[in-house]
Amino acid sequence: MKIGVFDSGIGGLTVVKSMLEHSLFEEIIYFGDTARVPYGVKDKNTITRYAIEAVEFFKNFEIDLIVVACNTVSAYALDEMRESSACPVIGVVEAGVLATANALKNKDSNILILGTKATINSKAYENALKTRGYKNLEAKATGLFVPIVEEEIYCGKVLDxxxxxxxxxxxxxDAIILGCTHFPLISEPIKNYFSKKILIIHSGDAIVEYLENEFEFTHKYDKPTLKFFASENPDALKAVAAKWLSL
Amino acid sequence: MKIGVFDSGIGGLTVVKSMLEHSLFEEIIYFGDTARVPYGVKDKNTITRYAIEAVEFFKNFEIDLIVVACNTVSAYALDEMRESSACPVIGVVEAGVLATANALKNKDSNILILGTKATINSKAYENALKTRGYKNLEAKATGLFVPIVEEEIYCGKVLDxxxxxxxxxxxxxDAIILGCTHFPLISEPIKNYFSKKILIIHSGDAIVEYLENEFEFTHKYDKPTLKFFASENPDALKAVAAKWLSL
Structure with a gap:
C-alpha cells in the first residue's frame, strides 16, 4: 500500500512516526503545506480550499489512501476532500474518536479535548463523542502549544x-485527547500536570489502530520508501523529519 | 494622500493607530493577508511572492503610497515590491532604523532588536544600524510574542x-527596537523587565516620523476614510480594528 500523508506543516510527522513503528506501508508520501502553516488560526473556507489543493497534489502519485494527519483539516474539510479524491481519505479526528471509544468503556468518563482554536471551534470531537454517548466533555483551545513546540520548548517555566x-x-x-499533532511532543508534561494515570489519545497511534481495523495488512515493510514534499523550504521539513523519525 | 497599508495579518493595525493619531491621510486602505499569516516563520521566496501579490491587490485602488507595516516583509521583500509598484513603497524597518538614529546619538549605545525568526535571520536591522556606526547590537528572535498577543495575554505568569x-x-x-508590529501591545512588560528608562522604538511611531520627514503634509484629516480588506475572514479583522483603533 502506497499512502499520502497530509499536514499543514511538520506536526503530521508524529503520525508518520507511529506508522513507521508498525511497518504498515511500502511507501509514504508526506506533504506539508509549510508556506501557509498554521491552519489552526484560519477559517473553514480557507482550510477547505487548501485541503482540496492537497488532494490535487497527491494526484501526481498513484496512491491508495490519503491520511489527513492534521486535526484542523480533519475537523473541517474531510467531506470536501473525499469529493475531490479518487482514493479513500481518512482523518485523525475519526480515528481519535474510535480510539477513545475503544479504550474508554465508561460513558461517564471525563474527557478533555485539546486542540487549536479552529479544531475546538469546529466541535468535531465533541459532536462525534456525544453521538457515541459520552457526556462529560470539556474542550479547550490551547493555542500556545504549537508555537511552544516549534520553539523546541519541551519543559521548564514557560511550559509550566x-x-x-x-x-x-x-x-x-480520565482521558485527554491530544487533538493536534504537535501535542505528543509535550504529552508527558500535559499528563503530569493532572496525574500520570490519565489515558492519552494520540493521533498517530489512533490512526494506526483505525487502519489496522479497516484494512487487511498482509506484509510488514521494515524499510518503507519515504518521500517528503513541502510548499516551502522542503529541506527544513526533511531536517525535522530526520530528527523526529531518526532517519 | 491616499495610502495602502500592508501586513501579514492584524499586527499592522498598530501602525494604522499611530497614523490616525497624527491625522496624516485622507484615506487608508488596509490589507491583511490573514489566510497565510504568520509570515515570520516563512522563508524569503514565499514572503516575496506574497508581498508582490499585495502590490497587485493595491493596483485595484488609486493609491499614492504603500506602507509595509510588517517587519518581516520590510526585511525581505521591499526591493521586489518597489520593482512591481507604480507608487513608492516604504517599510517599517528603514523607518525604525531612522527613528533609532534620530533618538540615539551615542553610537556606543546598547541596542536590543526583537522580532520574528525571519526578521532576525534577515539581519535587516543589524546591517542598517552597523552602516550607521552602531556597534553594540544584540538581536533576539522572540517567536512566542506574536501568539501570546494573539491569545490576548498582556500580563501574568505566561508572559513573565x-x-x-x-x-x-x-x-x-539602552534601547529596544520592537521589530514586529504585535510587540507594542506588550511594550510595557518588555520595558519593565529591564528598566522603565529604556528607549522603545515602535514601528508605528517610526513610520509617522519617517513620513513627516519625507513628505509635506499640508492638511490634517481628523476623520479619514478607512477600508479594511483581508484574504480570509475580513469581519474578524474589522472587529479587531474596531477594538484596537477605537472606531
Missing amino acids: ATLEHYFKEVQKP | ATLEHYFKEVQKP
Whole structure:
C-alpha cells in the first residue's frame, strides 16, 4: 500500500512516526503545506480550499489512501476532500474518536479535548463523542502549544506557566485527547500536570489502530520508501523529519 | 494622500493607530493577508511572492503610497515590491532604523532588536544600524510574542516566564527596537523587565516620523476614510480594528 500523508506543516510527522513503528506501508508520501502553516488560526473556507489543493497534489502519485494527519483539516474539510479524491481519505479526528471509544468503556468518563482554536471551534470531537454517548466533555483551545513546540520548548517555566494558564480551572480528566499533532511532543508534561494515570489519545497511534481495523495488512515493510514534499523550504521539513523519525 | 497599508495579518493595525493619531491621510486602505499569516516563520521566496501579490491587490485602488507595516516583509521583500509598484513603497524597518538614529546619538549605545525568526535571520536591522556606526547590537528572535498577543495575554505568569526565557542572558539595553508590529501591545512588560528608562522604538511611531520627514503634509484629516480588506475572514479583522483603533 502506497499512502499520502497530509499536514499543514511538520506536526503530521508524529503520525508518520507511529506508522513507521508498525511497518504498515511500502511507501509514504508526506506533504506539508509549510508556506501557509498554521491552519489552526484560519477559517473553514480557507482550510477547505487548501485541503482540496492537497488532494490535487497527491494526484501526481498513484496512491491508495490519503491520511489527513492534521486535526484542523480533519475537523473541517474531510467531506470536501473525499469529493475531490479518487482514493479513500481518512482523518485523525475519526480515528481519535474510535480510539477513545475503544479504550474508554465508561460513558461517564471525563474527557478533555485539546486542540487549536479552529479544531475546538469546529466541535468535531465533541459532536462525534456525544453521538457515541459520552457526556462529560470539556474542550479547550490551547493555542500556545504549537508555537511552544516549534520553539523546541519541551519543559521548564514557560511550559509550566502555559499549562497552568490553560488548565487551572479544568476538572481532572480520565482521558485527554491530544487533538493536534504537535501535542505528543509535550504529552508527558500535559499528563503530569493532572496525574500520570490519565489515558492519552494520540493521533498517530489512533490512526494506526483505525487502519489496522479497516484494512487487511498482509506484509510488514521494515524499510518503507519515504518521500517528503513541502510548499516551502522542503529541506527544513526533511531536517525535522530526520530528527523526529531518526532517519 | 491616499495610502495602502500592508501586513501579514492584524499586527499592522498598530501602525494604522499611530497614523490616525497624527491625522496624516485622507484615506487608508488596509490589507491583511490573514489566510497565510504568520509570515515570520516563512522563508524569503514565499514572503516575496506574497508581498508582490499585495502590490497587485493595491493596483485595484488609486493609491499614492504603500506602507509595509510588517517587519518581516520590510526585511525581505521591499526591493521586489518597489520593482512591481507604480507608487513608492516604504517599510517599517528603514523607518525604525531612522527613528533609532534620530533618538540615539551615542553610537556606543546598547541596542536590543526583537522580532520574528525571519526578521532576525534577515539581519535587516543589524546591517542598517552597523552602516550607521552602531556597534553594540544584540538581536533576539522572540517567536512566542506574536501568539501570546494573539491569545490576548498582556500580563501574568505566561508572559513573565516568556520574558525570562528570552531575556535572562541579554545585557540590559539602552534601547529596544520592537521589530514586529504585535510587540507594542506588550511594550510595557518588555520595558519593565529591564528598566522603565529604556528607549522603545515602535514601528508605528517610526513610520509617522519617517513620513513627516519625507513628505509635506499640508492638511490634517481628523476623520479619514478607512477600508479594511483581508484574504480570509475580513469581519474578524474589522472587529479587531474596531477594538484596537477605537472606531
